[in-house]
Amino acid sequence: MTRVRLxxxxxxxxxxxxxxxxxVGGQAVPGPMPSTAAADAPTLPxxxxxxxxxxxxxxxxxASHDAEVMNVGEMSGLPSGYxxxxxxxxxxxxxxxxxxxxxLGSADAGATRLQVWAFWPNEASWxxxxxxxLCTVVELTPDGKALPRKGSLKDALKGASxxxxxxxxGGSPSKDPDVKPTACNGAHMAEAVPGGIVSLGKYQDPTPSxxxxxxxxxxxxxxxxxxxxxxxxxxxxxxxxxxxxSQGWSEGWTYAICYAxxxxxxxxxxLGIRDNPLPN
Numbered sequence: 001m002t003r004v005r006l007x008x009x010x011x012x013x014x015x016x017x018x019x020x021x022x023x024v025g026g027q028a029v030p031g032p033m034p035s036t037a038a039a040d041a042p043t044l045p046x047x048x049x050x051x052x053x054x055x056x057x058x059x060x061x062x063a064s065h066d067a068e069v070m071n072v073g074e075m076s077g078l079p080s081g082y083x084x085x086x087x088x089x090x091x092x093x094x095x096x097x098x099x100x101x102x103x104l105g106s107a108d109a110g111a112t113r114l115q116v117w118a119f120w121p122n123e124a125s126w127x128x129x130x131x132x133x134l135c136t137v138v139e140l141t142p143d144g145k146a147l148p149r150k151g152s153l154k155d156a157l158k159g160a161s162x163x164x165x166x167x168x169x170g171g172s173p174s175k176d177p178d179v180k181p182t183a184c185n186g187a188h189m190a191e192a193v194p195g196g197i198v199s200l201g202k203y204q205d206p207t208p209s210x211x212x213x214x215x216x217x218x219x220x221x222x223x224x225x226x227x228x229x230x231x232x233x234x235x236x237x238x239x240x241x242x243x244x245x246s247q248g249w250s251e252g253w254t255y256a257i258c259y260a261x262x263x264x265x266x267x268x269x270x271l272g273i274r275d276n277p278l279p280n
Contacts, residue, residue: 043057043058044056044057044058044072044132044134045057045058045069045134046058046069046072047069047070047071047072048068048069048154049061049068049069050063050065050067050068050069050152051065051067051068051069051136052065052066052067053066053067053117053119053136053138053146056119056134061150061151061152062150062151063150064148064149064150065148065149065150066138066146066147066148066149067117067136067137067138067146068103068136068137068138068152068153068154069134069135069136070096070099070100070103070135070136070137071095071096071098071099071103071134071135072132072133072134072135073095073132073133073135074131074132074133075088075091075092075120075131075132075133076091076131077091078091078131082123082126082127086247088120089118089251090250090251091133092118092120092133092135093116093118093251093252094203094251094252095133095135095252096116096118096133096135096136096252097116097203097251097252097253097254098252099135100114100115100116100135100137103137103153103154103155104137104153104154104155104156104157104158105154105155105156105157105158106157106158106162107197108157108162108194108195108196108197109137109157109197110197110253110255110257111162111166111167111192111193111194111196111197111257111258112157112162112165112166112167112192113139113140113141113165113166113167113181114137114138114139114140114153114156114157114165115137115138115139115140116135116136116137117136117137117138117146118133118134118135118136119133119134119136120132120133120134137153139153139165140181142180142181142182142183162194163184163269163271166184166191166192167181167191167192167257168181168182168183168184168188168190168191168192169181169182169188169189169190169191169259170182170187170188170189170265171189171190172189172190172240172261173190173240173241173242173259173261174238174240174261179242184269185267186267187265187266187267188265188266188267189261189262189263189264189265189266190240190259190260190261190262191228191259191260191269191270191271192257192258192259193224193225193227193228193258193259193260194224194228195223195224195227195228195258196220196221196224196225196228196241196257196258196259197255197256197257197258198216198217198220198221198241198255198256198258199254199255200212200213200216200217200243200244200254200255200256201254202254203249203250203251203252203253203254207244207245207246207249207250210243213243213256214241214243216256217241217243217256217258218239218241220258221239221240221241221256221258221259222239224239224258225237225238225239225258225259225260226239228260228270228271228272229260229270229271229272229273229274230272230273230274231273231274231275233275234273234275236262236263236278237260237261237262237270237273237278238260238261239258239259239260239261240258240259240260240261241256241257241258241259242256242257242259243256262278264278266278266279266280267279267280268280
């Protein structure tokens with residue numbers, strides 16, 4: 001069997017949070033550039049199977065792995081010569097974003113550490129007419145690495161599982177150009193909220209302006225944050241949101257992510273805090 005080298009494109013959505021803030025808009029940054037992994041093309045995993053991103057071979061989901069395949073397909077409409085990374089991302093990623101909510105059983109996927117990674121052939125494989133793509137979901141650590149796990153993520157966000165995978169931020173989503181996820185059980189300033197993914201349109205459409213996106217996000221994020229807090233009276237915790245830039249939009253990131261933000265770092269959770277003091 002012919003051994004080929006396959007390019008691995010690791011794509012982050014909500015973890016690509018280097019953006020100007022919420023009510024004034026945002027600019028997404030690209031995920032890491034492709035690395036390489038060796039695999040036999042005919043043995044690539046199928047939808048519903050698990051794998052390790054270093055090998056791209058199916059493994060039993062009950063065994064240790066770091067990715068789970070949600071969707072497979074072919075990339076079309078690209079030149080015969082190897083496309084640049086931006087063109088590959090624009091082709092491969094939209095179906096991955098479209099698949100993740102259904103796979104996880106919730107529209108809240110973008111507000112969690114369960115994120116899209118996409119894989120496609122490298123240049124050598126492209127010359128052999130390889131055009132496949134793999135859409136996978138991974139659980140990311142705060143530093144953006146795939147977390148080895150056992151068990152399937154299918155329907156992982158159904159029921160009351162949001163807090164298990166919730167994104168928390170160490171900085172201010174409303175002020176900081178660059179914010180990074182951090183552990184929710186440590187000091188943080190903001191928490192993504194359930195029901196806080198706001199659809200802004202379709203990736204095939206022109207990217208809306210920051211004002212247009214904010215107008216769509218404002219009311220929905222405000223309600224989602226108030227529901228999360230259990231109060232609409234607080235002035236020291238407020239709704240914030242992060243939005244995609246033009247590149248993220250063209251790749252299928254077409255939603256705002258709502259956060260409950262405090263003016264200073266705190267420990268604990270804002271869930272159901274009502275009118276009680278911020279947790280120390």
